[in-house]
Amino acid sequence: MTLVLLDTNAYLRLAKRIRPLLGVPFGQKGYVLTILKNVEDEVHRSVRLRERFPWFDDPQFQEERVAKRVRLSKEEKAQIKSMASVLRRHALEQATNAHYKGSPPSPTDCYCLAFGQVRQAIVATDDLGMHQLAKDFELPIFHGYDVLKKMLTARVIGRDQVVEIFRALEANNDLPATWVAVKYTVFKKVFGPKPR
Numbered sequence: 001m002t003l004v005l006l007d008t009n010a011y012l013r014l015a016k017r018i019r020p021l022l023g024v025p026f027g028q029k030g031y032v033l034t035i036l037k038n039v040e041d042e043v044h045r046s047v048r049l050r051e052r053f054p055w056f057d058d059p060q061f062q063e064e065r066v067a068k069r070v071r072l073s074k075e076e077k078a079q080i081k082s083m084a085s086v087l088r089r090h091a092l093e094q095a096t097n098a099h100y101k102g103s104p105p106s107p108t109d110c111y112c113l114a115f116g117q118v119r120q121a122i123v124a125t126d127d128l129g130m131h132q133l134a135k136d137f138e139l140p141i142f143h144g145y146d147v148l149k150k151m152l153t154a155r156v157i158g159r160d161q162v163v164e165i166f167r168a169l170e171a172n173n174d175l176p177a178t179w180v181a182v183k184y185t186v187f188k189k190v191f192g193p194k195p196r
Contacts, residue, residue, distance in 0.1 A: 023068030
């Protein structure tokens with residue numbers, strides 16, 4: 001089994017459109033998607049996110065998150081907290097660096113990456129600052145579209161669903177530049193060659 005931790009943006013982009021999303025093994029590596037309570041807390045603290053994603057607290061989504069949440073031992077929590085502190089300090093020290101463009105990964109972002117380190121999980125995020133921080137510490141990381149591609153390859157979702165997800169994100173002004181960049185390469189079998 002390979003645990004894949006969805007950060008806030010990856011979860012919000014996929015959860016409404018792929019059911020069930022969490023806790024279902026797929027692919028040759030047995031990928032299993034999960035989410036941390038910290039991500040839920042981040043959404044609940046943000047008026048903007050609550051307004052933009054009103055479905056987040058629908059019972060079906062709440063129940064799935066609670067049922068499939070990873071339980072951590074006291075020792076793991078301490079290790080994650082310690083590692084998150086190291087990551088956050090590094091991110092703040094590098095905040096003026098062009099990699100982070102003045103917006104270093106948040107404490108929740110650092111906690112997610114620390115979880116990946118301690119639990120040997122892959123973190124899935126579209127936050128480029130998190131990708132840079134993961135690179136700085138040689139931590140495994142996916143883009144949200146990587147998760148989508150692996151689900152498509154494993155036939156958990158079909159081509160129509162991939163098209164629907166891209167269209168919905170585009171309509172909501174939430175299609176990351178990284179997804180646009182791979183639309184006609186990584187997803188060439190779905191979208192065909194790039195229009196001229």
